[in-house]
Amino acid sequence: MRKSAVVLCAVAAIGAVAVVLVPATSPETSSGDTELVSVVVNHGRTVELGPAETRSVPVEVTASDRSGIRAVDPIGLWGPNYGTLKVGPMSCVPLDAAGTTARCSGEAVIAAGSRALFDDQAGTWFVDLRIRAADGDRYVSKNAAGFSLKRTAGFDLASVVPARAAVGEAVTVRGRLRRADWDRDAEVPQQGTTAYLQFRPAGSSTWSTLASTGTDADGLLSLNVPVRGPGAFQWYAPGDKWTGSALSEVLPLRVDAPESHPGR
Structure with a gap:
């Protein structure tokens, strides 16, 4: 009886340690005065893709912060049935003399061939991004904007x-x-x-x-x-x-x- 009790206590202790060693995770949130002004994918037009076609689609993010915008990173696109697409490095250009507002531009390569995109992933897609300001503030969103991706x-x-x-x-x-x-x-x-x-x-x-x-x-x-x-x-x-x-x-x-x- 005592041996069993010792074993059970040891198992419980190991379990307790395991719980302590696995940190709780929570989604990243926005902080500070960073604001999203606009997100435009493909100049606001629907993306239509033919069979085995590959297209480069422009993605444009405009944001503001009193300290200036340092980067939009990471940024990606996601859609139906676990569809995901990467957006290349974003280049940011200030839009005002104070440098508080910037427009950041990049491209997403969307390929229908080589089993990279499937029929059931056509529909409404969303932009997932993090905007980082010069003073460490940030704006985070999983669905900063939506756009349509359709089959031709x-x-x-x-x-x-x-x-x-x-x-x-x-x-x-x-x-x-x-x-x-x-x-x-x-x-x-x-x-x-x-x-x-x-x-x-x-x-x-x-x-x-x-x-x-x-x-x-x-x-x-x-x-x-x-x-x-x-x-x-x-x-x-x-x-x-x-x-x-x-x-x-x-x-x-x-x-x-x-x-x-x-x-x-």
Whole structure:
């Protein structure tokens, strides 16, 4: 009994020492008068990435502190399903004579190829940063700003319309919508997506929507529309949170002049 008690006490003591030796961790917090003024990724525009494409995306941070801004470091980007991206070294330039406000710029390299980015990581991403002032103050944020990272989409050469038709005749306008597949480094059919068929009369610069339809499992869509005069068609898909918008090439249509009937 005594031997068991001694062993139990020893185990308890070791456990207690272990607890003491493992320090409690807490997230870093902001301190002092350092302020974040703005964060701009890709000049405020959505980042769209095709299959196997690599892009350098600018990241710009503006901050202020009475003592001046020393650095923005570390800084990174994070997104859905544990997506993370590094931002290169930030270069800071004072914006005022007193040096209290500075703009710091760097770039993030975003690559869709080599299994570096996956389809389920498209969507809303955030900027994680620490701003360090000259007097030791700091500003820390895990989501200092958000931006959109999407898969590209496009209509391919299967988008067609007859070259010519007669007024009153019905023509079939076809299209095929595809989007980037980051997992496979390829473009694949985009199914179950609504696309709009638009028409522009000859001599006009204004497009109007005629009808909408959805893509099938092969990304194909088709609409029958009556011919009212010469002009051009195009397909438009507005995109969503994960995929960019797409616009087909212009599909011109010539319209035969009505036959003349002498005496009428």
